Amino acid sequence: MDGGSAGSAVARSKWGKVRVGSRWIAAVPPAIALGMVAAGALGVVGTALELVPEHPVVSGIAVALATVSPLVGLVWVLLVDRSTLEGAADRPEDSVEASWYEKAASGAFTDILLVTGLGCTALAFAPIEVAGLHALMAVILVAFASFGVRYAVQRRKG
């Protein structure tokens, strides 16, 4: 529901609100409920897949517990109408933070191309085998690190 405008009629709050029909309700309770349902579903999948064959139920519970927090957060991000959040700018696209984000993202993209390119070249000649999962995790870490550092630099510059 992000992107819609609540206008000035809806009071803003710290955690925002979500529109249900013609009413506005606090965004946190439905986010917690839906996040827990999604985590439970993942737990069932984890149990069915028998991630730990000796203890399939325990592994399913572990999956559910590990994913419930990020899933609640993700559902909140998807549900909340940002115009109902305290302190949220009405036109974030015109704010300086959007400029910092774009510069950091474009710089991080260049860094990812550079690092993956150099990494591929090095691995082509080096007698090392790298698992695909580890390589992708490394790419994600480089992306996060590059973006984070570049955004921090932009923010410091003002």
Added chain:
Amino acid sequence: MRNSLAALRAKNGWSQQRLADELGVSRQTIISIEKGRFDPSLPLAFRIARLFGRLIEDIFVPDEE
């Protein structure tokens, strides 16, 4: 780009937060514009000019001029 945003804001007796709320942007955006570290988008520049009843070129001046 230089600008007279800080002077116009002070003339109106507005805080940076008040101006940010009027324009729908963050307070940091006002700080960055006033310090000349951030050039606003054309739509934002038009909103600033309209808010103070001026022309854009009355408020924003390129560095070489």
